[in-house]
């Protein structure tokens with residue numbers, strides 16, 4: 001058996017692999033505990049390379065047993081050597097993973113595919129989540145595939161396209177007057193009342209978070225079974241950064257890679273708790289007012305904040321906190337150099353990368369991987385006013401010639 005149980009990330013107390021997520025001893029969050037000997041015996045580079053072109057090529061590392069995955073094709077997205085952007089930023093070995101091409105256009109398909117599969121395995125009657133936007137669309141789509149009703153809690157004011165995307169799959173969208181943190185608190189209360197509903201980022205969170213480890217596996221596989229020198233990860237709750245870190249550790253544990261000393265850098269919009277804590281040397285202090293237009297990363301009370309901070313600091317990385325204008329410019333820079341239209345979270349990531357290079361924290365020859373986690377068509381509201389307008393003319397050649405002149 002691959003799964004050994006769950007374990008508290010604070011005090012280490014162990015639990016059976018059930019839909020539980022907090023420790024009854026210290027209230028710490030739980031994570032999945034694996035039988036590493038079993039996994040090491042079963043996994044190999046060849047097996048992975050011959051697997052499906054999705055996250056499920058790494059099934060040996062995912063917390064699912066004896067059930068067919070709910071699979072829309074998440075993962076194994078484009079791995080790009082970004083020569084043009086690298087030249088602009090002064091990096092010779094810059095790589096991007098472009099998760100804007102996932103089935104619902106964000107990295108959330110990786111976590112949701114695992115969590116909804118787990119909900120089916122547990123025989124749950126419905127699924128739900130609290131979302132800053134991308135999770136909503138992904139959960140709605142996977143719930144449709146799994147034939148489960150979905151209850152999705154979002155803060156008011158998130159992008160229209162994200163709501164439309166979730167609604168089209170038939171999910172019930174509850175817009176909560178307040179921030180993401182308010183929506184999350186309410187969803188948590190509802191999850192407590194309804195133990196046979198699988199709230200993917202609440203009571204299924206230990207399993208859900210594991211899906212993002214696949215970004216580390218893909219990075220290593222695409223680099224010819226080598227690790228990068230540095231990574232840049234966008235942060236909201238910090239779960240993604242922690243999962244990528246666990247992914248590299250897993251590969252080392254089963255000897256699929258020899259060394260693992262990846263430097264972790266986080267990217268979060270200005271004023272949010274994780275980047276603030278790392279950059280200005282403080283503890284994680286929750287923020288109530290969220291001023292950024294980067295709604296997908298706007299979490300004021302980040303569940304994985306302390307763990308993300310610890311990983312960044314232990315690996316000698318850093319966190320950057322670009323302001324919205326920088327992130328918008330970075331979206332445009334990426335689009336003009338690499339032909340990729342990323343959402344504002346990707347802008348935060350590229351803007352943070354730019355700062356890290358300018359401050360000498362990343363060397364020009366370092367092998368760097370930046371994770372682009374969402375699609376620009378979802379956040380057009382934030383960018384449209386920063387683009388030149390169209391040119392309107394009558395359908396006549398001389399009119400066009402006037403424009404060119």
Ligand SMILES: Cc1ncc(COP(=O)(O)O)c(C=O)c1O
Pocket residue numbers: 106107132133134135234235236237238239240241296297343345346373374
């Ligand atoms: C596009 C995008 N990137 C990154 C993140 C960061 O996620 P996490 O909460 O795991 O830090 C999110 C979270 O919603 C997101 O939507």
Ligand SMILES: [Zn+2]
Pocket residue numbers: 008009010011012013023024025026027028
């Ligand atoms: Zn504990």
